Structures are given as structure tokens and as C-alpha cells.
Amino acid sequence: MxxxxxxxxxxxLADLRALRAFGRDRTGVSRPAYSAADMExxxxxxxxxxxxxxxxxxxxxxxxxxxxxxxSRAVLLGSHTDSVPSGGWLDGALGIAYALQTARAWRAAAxxxxxxxxxxxxxxxxEGAFLGCLGSRAFCGELSDxxxxxxxxxxxxxxxxxxxxxxxxxxxxxxDPARHLAYVEAHxxxxxxxxxxxxxxxxxxxxxxxRRQRIHFAGRADHAGTTPMAxxxxxxxxxxxLAGELGAAFARVATPTSVWNTGVVRVAPGAANVVPVEAELxxxxxxxxxxxxxxxxxxxxxxxxxxxxxxxxxVTMEDVGGLCPAxxxxxxxxxxxxxxxxxxxxxxxxxxxxxxxxxxxxPHVPTAMLFVPSIGGRSHDVSEDTAEADIxxxxxxxxxxxxxxxxxxxx
Amino acid sequence: MxxxxxxxxxxxLADLRALRAFGRDRTGVSRPAYSAADMExxxxxxxxxxxxxxxxxxxxxxxxxxxxxxxSRAVLLGSHTDSVPSGGWLDGALGIAYALQTARAWRAAAxxxxxxxxxxxxxxxxEGAFLGCLGSRAFCGELSDxxxxxxxxxxxxxxxxxxxxxxxxxxxxxxDPARHLAYVEAHxxxxxxxxxxxxxxxxxxxxxxxRRQRIHFAGRADHAGTTPMAxxxxxxxxxxxLAGELGAAFARVATPTSVWNTGVVRVAPGAANVVPVEAELxxxxxxxxxxxxxxxxxxxxxxxxxxxxxxxxxVTMEDVGGLCPAxxxxxxxxxxxxxxxxxxxxxxxxxxxxxxxxxxxxPHVPTAMLFVPSIGGRSHDVSEDTAEADIxxxxxxxxxxxxxxxxxxxx
Numbered sequence: 001m002x003x004x005x006x007x008x009x010x011x012x013l014a015d016l017r018a019l020r021a022f023g024r025d026r027t028g029v030s031r032p033a034y035s036a037a038d039m040e041x042x043x044x045x046x047x048x049x050x051x052x053x054x055x056x057x058x059x060x061x062x063x064x065x066x067x068x069x070x071x072s073r074a075v076l077l078g079s080h081t082d083s084v085p086s087g088g089w090l091d092g093a094l095g096i097a098y099a100l101q102t103a104r105a106w107r108a109a110a111x112x113x114x115x116x117x118x119x120x121x122x123x124x125x126x127e128g129a130f131l132g133c134l135g136s137r138a139f140c141g142e143l144s145d146x147x148x149x150x151x152x153x154x155x156x157x158x159x160x161x162x163x164x165x166x167x168x169x170x171x172x173x174x175x176d177p178a179r180h181l182a183y184v185e186a187h188x189x190x191x192x193x194x195x196x197x198x199x200x201x202x203x204x205x206x207x208x209x210x211r212r213q214r215i216h217f218a219g220r221a222d223h224a225g226t227t228p229m230a231x232x233x234x235x236x237x238x239x240x241x242l243a244g245e246l247g248a249a250f251a252r253v254a255t256p257t258s259v260w261n262t263g264v265v266r267v268a269p270g271a272a273n274v275v276p277v278e279a280e281l282x283x284x285x286x287x288x289x290x291x292x293x294x295x296x297x298x299x300x301x302x303x304x305x306x307x308x309x310x311x312x313x314x315v316t317m318e319d320v321g322g323l324c325p326a327x328x329x330x331x332x333x334x335x336x337x338x339x340x341x342x343x344x345x346x347x348x349x350x351x352x353x354x355x356x357x358x359x360x361x362x363p364h365v366p367t368a369m370l371f372v373p374s375i376g377g378r379s380h381d382v383s384e385d386t387a388e389a390d391i392x393x394x395x396x397x398x399x400x401x402x403x404x405x406x407x408x409x410x411x
Numbered sequence: 412m413x414x415x416x417x418x419x420x421x422x423x424l425a426d427l428r429a430l431r432a433f434g435r436d437r438t439g440v441s442r443p444a445y446s447a448a449d450m451e452x453x454x455x456x457x458x459x460x461x462x463x464x465x466x467x468x469x470x471x472x473x474x475x476x477x478x479x480x481x482x483s484r485a486v487l488l489g490s491h492t493d494s495v496p497s498g499g500w501l502d503g504a505l506g507i508a509y510a511l512q513t514a515r516a517w518r519a520a521a522x523x524x525x526x527x528x529x530x531x532x533x534x535x536x537x538e539g540a541f542l543g544c545l546g547s548r549a550f551c552g553e554l555s556d557x558x559x560x561x562x563x564x565x566x567x568x569x570x571x572x573x574x575x576x577x578x579x580x581x582x583x584x585x586x587d588p589a590r591h592l593a594y595v596e597a598h599x600x601x602x603x604x605x606x607x608x609x610x611x612x613x614x615x616x617x618x619x620x621x622r623r624q625r626i627h628f629a630g631r632a633d634h635a636g637t638t639p640m641a642x643x644x645x646x647x648x649x650x651x652x653l654a655g656e657l658g659a660a661f662a663r664v665a666t667p668t669s670v671w672n673t674g675v676v677r678v679a680p681g682a683a684n685v686v687p688v689e690a691e692l693x694x695x696x697x698x699x700x701x702x703x704x705x706x707x708x709x710x711x712x713x714x715x716x717x718x719x720x721x722x723x724x725x726v727t728m729e730d731v732g733g734l735c736p737a738x739x740x741x742x743x744x745x746x747x748x749x750x751x752x753x754x755x756x757x758x759x760x761x762x763x764x765x766x767x768x769x770x771x772x773x774p775h776v777p778t779a780m781l782f783v784p785s786i787g788g789r790s791h792d793v794s795e796d797t798a799e800a801d802i803x804x805x806x807x808x809x810x811x812x813x814x815x816x817x818x819x820x821x822x
Contacts, residue, residue, distance in 0.1 A: 191637025208636060212683055223790055224672035225619060225697050225764030226602025229665070231788075236673055240654040247648060254640070261635035262647055263685050265678040272623055272674050272693045274791075279676075282683045286636050353636030377642075379634055 007105060007399040009392035015048065015097040016391070019081065020089045028382030029093075031083040033125035033134070034062065034161040041081045045096065045122055052104045054120065059173040061143070062124035062165060063135045068107065071117020075405055076175075076183045076365070077102060080126035080135070080357060087127070088188070088384025094372065094391065095186040096122050102399045106406070116406050119180065123357045130158045136357035140175055140364050175364055182332060182405060183361040186370045186398045188386055190354050192377030200345040200390065201397050202371030203336050206288035207352040207359040208257060209325035211297060213283045215242065215304060218314040221269065221277035233312035236267045236276035242307045242315065243281060249299045250285065255292050257351040260285035288325045288351045326359040332368030332405065339401035345393055354379075370398055418516060418810040420803035426459065426508040427802070430492065431500045439793030440504075442494040444536035444545070445473065445572040452492045456507065456533055463515045465531065470584040472554070473535035473576060474546045479518065482528020486816055487586075487594045487776070488513060489532035491546065491768060498538070499599070499795025505783065505802065506597040507533050513810045517817070527817050530591065534768045541569045547768035551586055551775050586775055593743060593816060594772040597781045597809045599797055601765050603788030611756040611801065612808050613782030614747050617699040618763040618770040619668060620736035622708060624694045626653065626715060629725040632680065632688035644723035647678045647687035653718045653726065654692060660710045661696065666703050668762040671696035699736045699762045737770040743779030743816065750812035756804055765790075781809055 022044065023029045023037025031038040042064050046056045054066030064081075068074055079095025103118040110117070124135030130150040137143045150158040162168060189195075194202050219235035243262055250260050264282035285296045300317065308315040333349070340347045352359075352369060361367045372394035375385045386394075433455065434440045434448025442449040453475050457467045465477030475492075479485055490506025514529040521528070535546030541561040548554045561569040573579060600606075605613050630646035654673055661671050675693035696707045711728065719726040744760070751758045763770075763780065772778045783805035786796045797805075 189637065190634055191639075192633075192642055193637075193639065196642070210636065222603075222788065223601050223765060224674060224695060225621065225670060225766070226600065226604075226790070227670070227764070227788060228602075228604065229662075229670055231603055231607070234672075236654075236676055237658060240651050240658070240673075243647075243651040244655045247651070251640070259636060259638070259640055261645075261684065261686055262651075263635060263678070263683050263687055264681055265647055265676060265687075265690075267674070267676040270675055272695045273672065274674050275672055276674055276676075284635060284683045353638070354634060355636070377633065377638060379637070 007101060007396045009395045011104070012097045012101045012395045013388065013391065015100055016089065016093055018044070019093045019097070023083070025086050026382045028086060028088045028384060029083050030085050030087065031081065032085055033082040033127065033129040034165040038082050039165050042122065045081060048100055049120060052107050054103065057173060058167070058170060060167055060170040061135055061138045061162065061172065062167055063139055063173060064122040065173045066103070066120040068117030068119055070115065072114045073179055073181055074117040074119040075402060076119045076121060076180045077402065078121035078123060078357070079185050079187060080123045082125055082127050082129070084127045084380050086382050087380055088382065090188045090386055091190065091379060091384060092126060094188055094386070098186045098395050098398045101395060102402050105399060106403070118402070126357055130161065132355060133357055133360045136360040138172055140360050142360065175361070177365070180365050182329070183358065183365050183367045184332065184402055184405070185356060185358045186372070186394060187356060188379065188384070189371040189374045190379035191374065193350060194348065194371060194373035195375065195377065197348055199348040200393055201340045201347045202350050203333055203347050204328050204352050204369035204371060205333060205349045206328060207326045207356060207362070208286040208288050209290060209293055210284060210286040210323050211293055211319070212321040213300060213317050214320045215281045215283060215315065215317045217279040219275070219277050219312065222275040224273045224275050227275060232275050234275050235279035235313055238307060238311070238313035238315060239265070239267070239279040239281055242303060245303050246283065246300060249303060250296060253295055253299055255287060255289065257288045258285065258292060258296070259353055260296070282320070286353055290325055323355060323359065326362035328362065328368050329366035332366055335404050335408070336368060336370050336397070336401045339404055340397045343396055343400060345397050370394065370401065418512060418807045420806045422515070423508045423512045423806045424799070424802065426511055427500065427504055429455065430504045430508070434494070436497050437793045439497060439499045439795060440494050441496050441498065442492065443496055444493040444538065444540040445576040449493050450576050453533065456492060459511055460531060463518050465514065468584060469578070469581060471578055471581040472546055472549045472573065472583065473578055474550055474584060475533040476584045477514070477531040479528030479530055481523070481526065483525045484590050484592055485528040485530040486813060487530045487532060487591045488813065489534060489594070489768070490596050490598060491534045491537035493536055493538050493540070495538045495791050497793050498791055499793065501599045501795060501797055502601065502790060503537060505599055505797070509597040509806050509809045512806060513813050516810060517814070529813070537768055541572065543766060544768055544771045547771040549583055551771050553771065586772070588776070591776050593740070594769065594776050594778045595743065595813055595816070596767060596769045597783070597805060598767060599790065599795070600782040600785045601790035602785065604761060605759065605782060605784035606786065606788065608759055610759040611804055612751045612758045613761050614744055614758050615739050615763050615780035615782060616744060616760045617739060618737045618767060618773070619697040619699050620701060620704055621695060621697040621734050622704055622730070623732040624711060624728050625731045626692045626694060626726065626728045628690040630686070630688050630723065633686040635684045635686050638686060643686050645686050646690035646724055649718060649722070649724035649726060650676070650678070650690040650692055653714060656714050657694065657711060660714060661707060664706055664710055666698055666700065668699045669696065669703060669707070670764055671707070693731065697764055701736055734766060734770065737773035739773065739779050740777035743777055746815050746819070747779060747781050747808070747812045750815055751808045754807055754811060756808050781805065781812065
């Protein structure tokens with residue numbers, strides 16, 4: 001392995017702390033896409049990119065793109081700087097600070113025109129104030145006219161938010177297949193696995209796909225004192241039974257990366273003395289394999305059909321969303337593991353259970369992700385944090401992996 | 412059996428239709444306690460009682476009490492004229508119309524002073540706008556000072572509502588053990604059993620008691636994508652499991668009068684991609700036997716303790732209400748059956764799964780109830796109805812039973 005320029009992890013921490021000032025919320029930040037705090041953070045980032053000699057633009061959806069003007073081909077590094085409301089200070093920001101410092105070091109060390117370079121991107125609205133991964137979707141040419149009609153809960157339209165953020169008329173910038181040879185993103189794990197295993201670095205093999213189904217139960221409202229049990233059509237009882245069956249059946253067909261959740265439960269009319277007339281369950285499940293997602297969908301369908309056939313409660317299921325799994329590039333995965341090993345950092349391959357911009361990039365360009373541990377697995381909360389030593393170690397491994405990719409040919 | 416005065420069932424229907432005009436709501440009524448419509452209906456009833464020669468008062472909680480001035484001892488007949496919001500036209504009103512017509516016929520036929528008579532009462536707030544069976548509780552001396560501090564959902568205080576209804580300063584009237592020899596109440600069934608069995612008259616043997624427990628599940632909110640299944644403390648999954656176990660265990664220990672319901676279900680934070688941190692279930696169950704209610708309480712407690720011991724979700728249970736079962740007087744039950752048989756009406760003994768004023772009266776005076784069928788078992792809805800032939804038949808059986816009680820000695 002070539003000897004990379006020393007990573008100045010003090011600069012990484014300084015950049016992270018500077019970013020935290022925009023939309024600061026106790027120990028975290030509130031920087032929803034296109035808020036004043038989000039746009040200030042983007043302008044701050046653009047200024048930092050200019051300082052290190054990148055050609056910077058903020059495009060029509062707010063992506064901040066810094067292009068190495070002396071490079072003919074480049075590795076693209078990035079993540080996002082928007083946050084959920086009352087989110088953590090590292091979610092997205094960590095990957096940006098790593099990318100910025102790695103580009104800074106490369107620009108300081110590399111010479112010549114027509115060489116390989118580093119471009120840096122901060123994607124807009126990864127967190128989905130309007131649409132999850134909006135910026136990276138636009139960057140990959142996957143944003144439809146219909147997507148542009150998105151409306152935020154509360155009624156603000158995307159086009160209005162873009163206008164208010166001063167982005168109207170700015171051109172969209174896109175991935176350049178002739179220029180961009182790889183995309184590498186660092187992120188906090190947002191889960192407990194690295195901490196639980198006492199491992200330094202997570203090397204992402206794939207980002208899980210997800211599917212969501214809404215299951216609806218239509219029963220009959222009856223007086224809960226006067227109606228014999230055998231004469232009821234109890235929507236809640238049907239929901240409890242199906243939810244129990246789903247849990248047991250999913251546990252049987254699960255792969256090591258399968259997870260599922262029933263986070264939305266509604267029962268109406270919601271009175272202690274009225275037999276529930278209506279109930280609703282939103283089922284979400286994730287896996288790295290589309291075939292496994294198909295298997296889980298079939299499992300759910302069969303149980304819904306059996307429930308529907310069982311009694312007086314009508315049970316129906318409809319799709320309400322989904323994302324395809326995204327595989328990371330195995331050659332890039334190996335480079336990250338090699339860089340970690342060279343620095344004595346322990347690694348663990350894992351699937352990302354959360355979505356990331358890398359999931360959007362992966363079908364278009366060789367893509368890789370690196371995780372650092374999250375304390376207690378906390379995320380999407382101001383309590384989110386990562387030990388300083390883990391932040392520094394991740395920065396070194398990330399920089400070393402990128403330098404190795406640049407030095408070793410891509411990929 | 413003495414030959415009773417012919418019951419004028421046309422008058423019963425006319426009175427029911429007149430009552431329906433107060434607070435009319437489509438095919439039903441909205442007459443919550445102390446509303447303008449409720450008070451108008453009470454004044455209308457007081458006027459009808461005066462017409463037949465009763466001495467009438469509206470007491471300090473709104474009970475309308477008509478006293479036969481020529482009787483030294485009396486059978487008390489009654490029910491209630493308040494309704495749930497958008498309730499049915501017969502819930503309560505039926506028993507009042509039967510009582511009024513029976514008293515009317517008795518006053519027209521009976522002669523002499525010091526004889527047995529009929530008193531009529533319409534209790535206030537049976538439906539619990541402020542407190543279920545408020546009027547009959549007050550009548551039986553069971554209303555505490557704390558009960559008088561009741562506040563309706565929305566923030567109106569009982570004392571304010573009474574003042575606005577013009578009842579401040581009116582004395583409370585009570586059951587007079589030296590005078591009142593029995594209480595007989597007719598009511599719609601509010602359930603489907605009579606209709607399903609094609610039976611004309613339900614003879615109530617007991618009114619079920621009920622208990623309510625709130626079961627709380629405290630888990631941990633985690634990202635539903637990044638947290639492995641084995642590392643979750645899923646409050647909703649714990650709720651589904653316990654609800655399923657409760658249903659199965661209650662089915663095993665159930666008596667023919669046991670019913671139960673889980674009508675209140677809450678899951679927080681209620682997002683598809685967040686593992687539920689908190690869940691709540693309100694369990695309600697009823698039976699005619701206190702020993703059986705104890706058995707069901709123990710069953711629930713044991714399952715909650717087992718759930719609490721099972722995993723990371725803290726499961727706790729607290730009592731949030733209860734009512735004791737009330738037995739009807741077996742001698743009065745026999746009189747109702749005899750009166751029905753004499754008119755060729757079929758009967759069925761049953762337990763009332765709903766609460767009634769009779770439940771409050773029963774510990775204080777020999778008490779009986781008679782049910783007429785509810786079409787489709789519907790109740791607490793404007794669609795509530797009873798076939799006209801069933802209303803007429805019920806009025807005849809009720810009048811005949813009361814006349815038999817008066818003629819035959821009490822009880």
C-alpha cells in the first residue's frame with residue numbers, strides 16, 4: 001500500500017464541530033432540508049470546498065458539489081448535511097467531514113493536471129423532509145416530475161421550498177460516468193452491532209431493501225357487554241392473531257439480515273366497551289436479497305389470505321412503499337478492509353439496515369460504505385454520538401482506503 | 412292471575428314518538444345528561460306524570476320522580492331518558508314509556524287511599540356523560556362528594572352543568588325502603604341474543620359486573636432497519652403476544668356469561684420504521700359472578716407477570732374501574748315469566764351484559780328487568796330499533812307482570 005498523507009483528524013473534529021453550530025439543538029442539530037440552518041450549512045461547506053481548491057456549485061435541488069478542477073477522472077466522496085428534526089450531530093455530517101478532509105489532504109499532496117482526483121458531494125434531503133435521498137436521486141437522474149410535486153407534511157411544496165432556499169433556476173448536476181469511477185461514503189452505524197461486537201469499523205456489503213404493506217381489518221362495532229364472544233367480528237383480535245403469526249413465520253424464514261417491524265397500529269373506535277370495528281397494521285421488512293423480500297411478501301400474503309378466510313373480519317393488504325437492496329462493490333469492500341487492517345482497526349462486514357445515498361448511487365457507479373460505531377446504537381435523536389477515538393480512527397481508515405483506491409487503480 | 416287493565420300500546424308508541432322529538436338526531440336522539448334536549452324531555456315527562464295524577468318532582472341531580480299520592484306503598488317503575496350522543500330512540504325511553512303507561516292504567520283502574528300504587532322514576536345520566544348511573548346512585552345514597560366533582564370530557568364540571576340545567580338547590584329524592592317494595596325496569600336488549608334465538612322477551616337473571624385493567628408495555632425505541640431482532644425491546648410485539656395469550660386463557664376459563672374486550676390499543680411513536688417504545692391495552696371483562704371475575708383477574712395477572720419476566724419489555728397492569736355483578740330477585744323473575752307465558756310470549760333467561768340503573772337498585776330493593784329484542788343487536792347508534800310488534804308485546808308483558816306483582820303481594 002502506498003503511504004497516504006497523514007490524516008489530520010483534528011481538522012475532521014473541528015469541521016464537525018463547526019457544522020454542529022448550524023441548527024444546533026441541545027447536543028444535536030435540527031437541519032431539515034431547505035431550512036435556513038440547512039442552507040447556511042451548505043454555504044459554509046461550499047466555502048470550505050473552495051478553500052481547498054475545488055470548483056463548487058450548489059445545484060437546483062441543493063446538492064453541494066465540489067469538483068477537482070485539475071483531475072480528468074475522480075473518486076466521488078460524500079454523504080449529506082441535512083438532518084431529521086432534533087437529530088444527531090454526526091448523521092451525514094461525519095461522512096462529509098471525512099470526505100472534505102480526505103480531499104483536502106489529496107489536493108495538498110497531489111500534483112499535475114489530468115491526474116486522478118477527488119470530487120466531494122453533500123446530497124440534499126437524504127432524510128426525506130420531502131423525499132428520502134432526493135438529492136442523490138436527482139444526481140443519478142432518477143427524480144421524476146411527479147417527485148418534484150412532493151409536499152412536506154404541513155403542506156409546503158418542494159418547489160416552494162426550493163424557491164425560498166434561492167435554488168430556482170440553478171441547473172441540476174449529475175453523476176458523470178466518464179469521470180466518476182467510484183463513490184465512497186462513511187456514516188455512523190445508527191445501530192448497536194459494532195459496539196456490541198467491540199469492532200472498530202463496519203464494512204458495508206449491501207444496503208437492505210425494504211417493503212411496506214398496510215394490513216387492514218374490517219370488523220363490526222358491537223357492545224362489548226351484550227354481544228357474546230362467538231357473535232363478534234373483532235378487528236383488534238384479528239390483528240393480534242395475524243401479528244403473532246407474522247412474527248413467528250418471519251422468524252422461520254429470516255436470513256441473518258432480515259428484520260421486520262410493526263410500528264403503526266391503529267384500533268377504532270378505541271373505547272374500552274366497544275368491540276373494535278376497524279384496525280390497521282403497517283408491516284415493514286428488510287433484507288439484502290430481493291428473493292428473500294419476495295419470500296417474506298409471500299409469507300405475509302399467505303397469512304393474510306388465511307386470516308381473511310377464517311372469519312367475519314375482512315383482512316386486506318396493500319403495498320405502501322419499497323426500495324430495492326443495493327450491493328456494494330466487492331473490490332471496494334476489500335480495499336476498506338485492507339486499509340483498516342493496515343492500521344490495526346478491527347472490521348466486521350455487515351448489511352446496512354438503514355437507507356443511504358450510497359443505495360441510490362450503487363446501481364450507477366462502484367460504491368462502498370464504511371461505518372463507525374454509534375454509542376448505544378442511538379440515532380435520529382440529539383443523544384446520538386460516537387466516541388472521539390472512533391471518529392478519529394474512522395477518518396484514518398476512510399482516508400487510507402480512498403488513497404489506496406486512487407493509488408491502486410479504480411477499482 | 413288477576414285480569415289486568417288492557418295496556419294501551421298505542422299510547423306507549425305515541426309517548427315514545429313524542430320523546431323522540433327532544434334532541435332528535437336522524438332516526439335516533441342526542442340527549443346527553445343536562446343538555447337542553449335532556450331537560451326538555453324531563454319537563455315533558457313531568458307533565459305527563461302530572462296528567463295521570465302523580466305528585467312530581469325533579470330532584471337535585473335531575474331525577475324525575477312521580478309519586479302516587481294515594482298509595483302508602485308502591486312498586487317503583489322506571490329507566491332513563493338521557494342518551495349517548497347520536498344514540499337510539501328506545502335506549503331508556505322504552506322503559507319510561509312502559510312505566511308511564513302502566514302507571515296510567517293502574518291510576519285509572521285502582522281506587523281507594525292507602526292501597527298499593529306505582530311510582531315512576533326517570534334517572535339522570537344513566538349513560539355517564541358525567542358518571543354512569545349518576546341518578547340512580549344518588550337515589551340509592553351512593554353518590555359521594557368526590558362523585559359530585561366529576562368533570563365531563565371537554566372540561567365541564569357536573570356542578571356547573573346542574574346549575575345551568577336549573578337544578579341547584581333542588582333537594583335530592585331517595586329510595587324509600589318503607590314505601591318501595593320492588594323496582595321493575597324494561598329495556599331494549601342492546602344485543603343480538605333474543606333476535607338470534609327468535610325469542611320475544613328476555614328475563615334478566617343478573618346484570619354482569621365488569622372490571623377494567625390498563626396494561627402498559629415499556630420497551631425501547633430503535634431504528635427498525637439497523638437493530639437486529641434479538642436486540643429489540645418491542646412494546647408492540649409484547650402487546651400482541653399478551654393479547655393473544657389473554658384471549659386464549661379467557662376462552663379456557665370462560666363461563667357462559669363471560670365476555671371480554673380489548674378496545675383500546677395504543678402504540679407509540681407510531682412510525683413504520685421505528686421499533687415501538689411504548690404500548691397500551693385496556694382489558695375489560697364481565698361476568699355475573701364475582702368469583703369468576705376474580706378468576707379472570709388472576710388469569711390476567713399471571714399472564715402479565717409471565718410477560719414481565721420474559722424479556723426486555725416492562726409490563727405492568729393497573730385497575731381502572733369496576734362494577735359488582737347484581738342479581739335480580741328470583742320471585743320477580745318468575746312473575747315476569749308467568750306474565751309472558753299467559754300472553755303466549757316466549758321467554759329466555761339471560762344475563763345483562765350492559766349496565767343499567769337496576770344494577771344500582773338491586774342491592775337495596777327487590778329488582779327485576781325485562782328485555783325486548785334489538786334489531787340486529789344494534790345499540791348506542793341512531794340505527795338502534797325494535798320491531799313495533801315487539802315494542803307492543805313487551806309493553807303488555809311488562810304491564811301484566813307489574814299488575815301481577817301488585818295483585819299478588821310483593822314480591
